[in-house]
Amino acid sequence: MESDDGEVPISGRGVAKVLDSRHPDYKKGDFIWGITGWEEYSLITATETLFKIHDKDVPLSYYTGILGMPGMTAYAGFYEICSPKKGEFVFISAAFGAVGQLVGQFVKLLGCYVVGSAGSKDKVDLLKNKFGFDDAFNYKEELDLDAALKRYFPDGIDIYFENVGGKMLDAVLLNMRVRGRISVCGMVSQYNLEQPEGVHNLMHLVQKRIHMEGFLVYYFYHLFPKYLDMVLPYIKQGKIVYVEDIAEGLENAPAALTGLFAGRNVGKQVVAVSRE
């Protein structure tokens, strides 16, 4: 992808309308989501990164989030990796993230019990009061994560949706139930450490016969139509809470980006480059 003056624009996940196409699958007027540029007009040659939008009865921006990559991540990581059953006990770390919020709601819609951890009181309150989590806690206020998990899961954890790694994973291993499943989506607490923290309790994998599996969403996109069949009705019936923070105009994109790192966004940060 290259702009007319030869400079390569920043790329990101966007929604766009096809103005012209030489690809047999896309014609003028189609809408797509996928890897696009931070620019008003894009020439996209990597069409394998694109998905055609068929249902336009929802805000098109949703295809950058709940109906796009984060949504598919939540779906694949929970349903495909964890094989959840109604009534199970589910724990989600970094639960206020774009993926965690969705996983928690999928958990509730399936009829499971869900607790999330997050890094501030505000996020904890929102998880409980807006996103429908059964409970949530601020991991920064817990000196003993094992004790915290025992408080929220006196009968143990069946499914752990892992976003953070390190000490939290160690505490979770102590609290997993027999035949538990750990879906490893990320280990964000470890990425910026010179040496990742050690995880000491992996022996629990044996006695509890735990299945732990890492995954990348890219290998589950063949399930996208199945995901849409599940999630679109929920969205239309108002059964899923999804919050966007929309910056208007490409000129506001840089500020929106830096705002992410300062935690200024409320919900999924979207930049409206243009509107239909």
Place this chain on the structure above:
Amino acid sequence: MESDDGEVPISGRGVAKVLDSRHPDYKKGDFIWGITGWEEYSLITATETLFKIHDKDVPLSYYTGILGMPGMTAYAGFYEICSPKKGEFVFISAAFGAVGQLVGQFVKLLGCYVVGSAGSKDKVDLLKNKFGFDDAFNYKEELDLDAALKRYFPDGIDIYFENVGGKMLDAVLLNMRVRGRISVCGMVSQYNLEQPEGVHNLMHLVQKRIHMEGFLVYYFYHLFPKYLDMVLPYIKQGKIVYVEDIAEGLENAPAALTGLFAGRNVGKQVVAVSRE
């Protein structure tokens, strides 16, 4: 299980002939393997721990090892947890153990490449020259386990049969291939540590989409007939190497037991309490 004088004998895995039975599945003259006592005559009430022996064309003592619990452990941990495919690269730690020796041979019979680690030059030589491993190394002589694994697996590891944990697991994670599988049978290097070593490289689970699973053999015994169908022909055709170290007489059992901890046994330690 209780002896006549009310003292509970040491229990262990044994083979026995039924002398009398009130259980409908067992009749006088049948042979069984399972949890028996260190004694000449046993009263066994926990019959759910017993398996009837149908094939007596092999040494009966084999039902304490290759045709018993260690054999089923090797079978379940390799075939059921790892879903191996011909041509894959397999690494086994503590490969000279009763289970590791068998896994390595199953790997070769399937047409995979197998390397094992062990703790002495003698064991390494036997793995290569007697048990048919493609290669083997003494982990105590390797200052850098990552470098050692890269030497033996320049293209990476598809399947890791995990018996030790700790530093070895950390090095293996660096060398796993995409969609690799780690069957966690045990973590013997960690059992006697006050605080288990930390494992730092679990982030590789995500990028490489690795499946890691702990297991206990007890939950795979329903596959025992299937295992026998596979392994008995191999044994009868001489395609599997299996070594026993037989102590004669119950009076020699204590010395045989302490010999295990001193590494005096050569192969599976068996005590012949009586013979047919």
